[in-house]
Amino acid sequence: MSKESESSNNVSLENEERRKFFGKTALLGAGAVAAPMTATMFATMAKANAAEAANSATIHPGELDEYYGFWSGGHSGEVRILGIPSMRELMRIPVFNIDSATGWGLTDESKRIKGDSAHLLAGDSHHPHMSMTDGRYNGKYVFINDKANTRVARIRCDIMKTDKITTIPNCQAIHGLRVQKVPHTKYLFANAEFRIPHPNNGLNMDDVPGYYTLFNGVDAESMDVSWQIIVDGNLDNTDADYTGKYAFSTCYNSEGAIDLTGSMKAERDHLVIFNIERIEAAVKAGKFITLAGSDVPVLDGRKGSDLTRYVPVPKNPHGINTAPGGKYAVANGKLSPTVTVFQLDKFDALFEDKIKPRDTVVAEVELGLGPLHTAFDGKGNAFTTLFIDSQVCKWNVEKAIQAYNGENVDYILQKLDVHYQPGHNHTSMGETRDADGKYLVSLQKFAKDRFLQCGPLHPENDQLIDISGDEMKLIHDGPTYAEPHDCMIVHRSKVKTRKLYDREDPTFAGTIAMAKADGVNVHTDNKIIRDGNKVRVYMTSVAPAYGMNEFSVKQGDEVTVVITNLDQIEDVTHGFCMVNHGVQMEISPQQTASVTFMADKPGVQWFYCNWFCHALHMEMRGRMLVEPA
Numbered sequence: 082m083s084k085e086s087e088s089s090n091n092v093s094l095e096n097e098e099r100r101k102f103f104g105k106t107a108l109l110g111a112g113a114v115a116a117p118m119t120a121t122m123f124a125t126m127a128k129a130n131a132a133e134a135a136n137s138a139t140i141h142p143g144e145l146d147e148y149y150g151f152w153s154g155g156h157s158g159e160v161r162i163l164g165i166p167s168m169r170e171l172m173r174i175p176v177f178n179i180d181s182a183t184g185w186g187l188t189d190e191s192k193r194i195k196g197d198s199a200h201l202l203a204g205d206s207h208h209p210h211m212s213m214t215d216g217r218y219n220g221k222y223v224f225i226n227d228k229a230n231t232r233v234a235r236i237r238c239d240i241m242k243t244d245k246i247t248t249i250p251n252c253q254a255i256h257g258l259r260v261q262k263v264p265h266t267k268y269l270f271a272n273a274e275f276r277i278p279h280p281n282n283g284l285n286m287d288d289v290p291g292y293y294t295l296f297n298g299v300d301a302e303s304m305d306v307s308w309q310i311i312v313d314g315n316l317d318n319t320d321a322d323y324t325g326k327y328a329f330s331t332c333y334n335s336e337g338a339i340d341l342t343g344s345m346k347a348e349r350d351h352l353v354i355f356n357i358e359r360i361e362a363a364v365k366a367g368k369f370i371t372l373a374g375s376d377v378p379v380l381d382g383r384k385g386s387d388l389t390r391y392v393p394v395p396k397n398p399h400g401i402n403t404a405p406g407g408k409y410a411v412a413n414g415k416l417s418p419t420v421t422v423f424q425l426d427k428f429d430a431l432f433e434d435k436i437k438p439r440d441t442v443v444a445e446v447e448l449g450l451g452p453l454h455t456a457f458d459g460k461g462n463a464f465t466t467l468f469i470d471s472q473v474c475k476w477n478v479e480k481a482i483q484a485y486n487g488e489n490v491d492y493i494l495q496k497l498d499v500h501y502q503p504g505h506n507h508t509s510m511g512e513t514r515d516a517d518g519k520y521l522v523s524l525q526k527f528a529k530d531r532f533l534q535c536g537p538l539h540p541e542n543d544q545l546i547d548i549s550g551d552e553m554k555l556i557h558d559g560p561t562y563a564e565p566h567d568c569m570i571v572h573r574s575k576v577k578t579r580k581l582y583d584r585e586d587p588t589f590a591g592t593i594a595m596a597k598a599d600g601v602n603v604h605t606d607n608k609i610i611r612d613g614n615k616v617r618v619y620m621t622s623v624a625p626a627y628g629m630n631e632f633s634v635k636q637g638d639e640v641t642v643v644i645t646n647l648d649q650i651e652d653v654t655h656g657f658c659m660v661n662h663g664v665q666m667e668i669s670p671q672q673t674a675s676v677t678f679m680a681d682k683p684g685v686q687w688f689y690c691n692w693f694c695h696a697l698h699m700e701m702r703g704r705m706l707v708e709p710a
C-alpha cells in the first residue's frame with residue numbers, strides 16, 4: 082500500500098516562526114513600501130519565501146512523491162522518471178541508447194524491439210508524452226521521438242520499458258512529437274524537421290526549392306506510420322486540440338533556407354494546421370502518392386491544399402502549446418519577443434474559407450526575449466520560458482487578449498529568474514484537462530555556478546517552482562545530465578505499474594516461442610539445445626543460484642543464453658554477465674531474457690550475476706567451457 086505523503090504537516094516550529102516574520106515583510110514589499118528595502122533584505126526575504134515553499138514540498142525519507150515526472154534524456158537517448166516534488170531520479174528507461182545495466186540494445190528482446198534500427202546505438206530523445214483518453218492521461222503509454230535517427234518509440238507504463246520503435250520513412254530528424262488528445266490517442270503526431278530532396282538519391286542536392294519535409298501520423302497501437310503530409314517550410318514543434326479535429330506545427334524555416342542567415346530572413350514564418358478528418362478522408366479516397374522505399378500514403382499539404390492552413394507567425398516560432406481548456410493554443414516567438422494566441426474554435430471557419438488565416442489570432446503580445454515554450458495552470462494563466470532573459474513569465478491569457486484589443490490591462494503577472502536559459506517548461510498535469518496548477522518545472526540549458534564544478538562539462542539545471550499561490554516560488558534546483566528537452570508531470574493515481582512480470586509478457590514472447598520450438602519450458606527446464614553451430618542455453622535462476630552452474634560449447638559457436646528468473650519476490654532482480662564477452666542483462670522477477678554472443682575464446686569463461694540479489698550474490702556464478710575448434 083502506498084504511503085501518503087504528509088508534507089504540509091512537516092513544517093518545523095522554526096520555520097513557522099520565520100513564516101510569520103517574513104509574511105509581514107512580504108506584505109510590505111508588495112504594497113506601498115514604507116521604507117525602501119535594501120538588496121540584502123530583499124535577497125533574505127526571497128530566500129525565506131523559497132525556503133517556506135520548499136518545506137511545504139519536502140518529501141522526507143521513506144515518503145512517496147505525488148507525481149511521476151517523465152523526462153526526456155536528450156542526446157543520451159533515454160527517458161528518465163523523476164518523483165515530483167522531490168525531483169529525485171527514480172528510474173531510467175533506455176530507449177534509443179544502449180544500457181549496460183539492463184542490457185538494452187544488447188539483449189535479443191531489445192534488438193527485436195529496435196528492429197531495423199537495432200544496429201544504431203545512439204539517439205536524441207526530446208518530447209515524452211503520455212497517451213490520453215478524452216484529454217486526460219490514461220496511464221498506458223509514454224511516447225518519445227528520436228531526432229537523431231528519425232524514430233519514434235513507445236514505453237509501456239505497466240513495466241516502464243520500451244516496447245516499440247519505428248523508423249519514419251522518407252524524412253530526416255523527427256523533432257516535434259505530441260499525441261492526439263481526443264477522443265483518445267489514435268495518432269502520434271510527429272514532425273520531421275529537415276527538408277530533403279525527393280528522391281534523395283544523391284543527384285539533386287542543388288535543387289533546394291524542391292526539398293520538402295513531412296508531417297506524420299503514427300498509429301499509437303501498431304506504431305505503423307498511417308500517413309505523411311508534405312508541407313511548405315520545415316517543422317519544429319507540434320500539439321493537438323481538444324476536439325480531435327486538428328493538429329498544428331510551428332515552422333521556423335518558411336524561407337526554405339539551408340543556412341542560418343537564410344532561415345532568419347522573413348519577419349514571419351508560420352503555424353501549419355492539419356485537418357485530421359480531411360486527411361483520413363483523402364487517404365480513404367486513395368488521393369495519395371507513395372515515395373520510394375515505403376508504401377505509406379503521402380498527401381500533399383502544401384499551400385493551397387484543403388488538408389492544411391498556414392497562419393503567419395513571427396519569427397522562427399518554436400513551441401506550440403494548447404491550453405487545458407482547449408480554447409486557445411500559444412505559439413512562442415523565439416526570435417520575436419511575442420507569443421501568438423490562437424482561438425481554436427475559429428479553425429472550422431478557417432478551413433471553410435469563411436475567415437482569413439490571421440483571423441484565428443486573438444492576441445500577439447510581448448513577454449520578453451526568447452519565448453520558447455508555454456505551460457498552463459488550468460486557471461487561465463500561462464507560463465512562458467524566456468530563453469534570453471533567463472526568466473519564466475507568468476501571464477494571463479484573457480488579459481493578453483484584452484490588451485491586444487487595446488484595453489489598458491496588465492497581462493504580465495510576474496517574471497521569475499531561473500538559472501539559466503530555460504528551454505521547455507511543464508506544469509503538473511498541464512497538457513491535459515486535469516491541469517492542477519501546483520507545480521511548474523523549468524528546464525534550464527545552463528547551470529553555470531549553481532553546482533560544484535565537475536570539469537568543463539556542466540550539468541543542466543531543472544528548477545521546481547511552486548505555482549499554487551499568486552506568486553511563483555522557486556523551490557528546488559535539480560542537476561540533470563545531457564539533455565532533457567522536455568518533461569511531463571503525471572499524477573501518481575494515473576500510473577499503475579506491475580511489481581512482477583507476467584510470465585507471458587509480449588516483450589519476451591519471441592524468446593518463449595523459440596524455447597517452445599526447442600521443446601523447452603523456460604520455467605522448469607535447464608537445457609542445452611544444439612542447432613548446427615548455434616547453441617541455445619536455457620537456464621532458470623532463483624536467488625542465489627542459476628539453474629546451471631556449468632555448460633560446454635565449441636569455439637566458433639554462436640551462443641544464446643536464455644535465463645528465466647523464477648523468483649516471485651518483488652525487487653529480486655538477477656543479472657547475467659559473461660566475463661570478457663561484452664554481454665550483460667537484467668532479469669527481473671518472472672522475466673525471461675536472452676543474449677547472443679560468439680564463443681570465440683577457448684577455455685574456462687566465468688559468468689556471474691551483476692544485479693545485487695542476495696547475501697550470496699557474489700557467489701551466484703558459473704563456468705562456460707569453450708572447447709578449442
Ligand code: K7E
Pocket residue numbers: 207208256318399400453454504505566567
Ligand atoms: Cu524546445 Cu526539441 Cu522541444 Cu529543445 S525543443 S528546448
Ligand code: CUA
Pocket residue numbers: 624625626654655656690691692693694695698699701
Ligand atoms: Cu542474482 Cu545477484
Ligand code: CA
Pocket residue numbers: 333334335336344345346347349350396397
Ligand atoms: Ca524563419
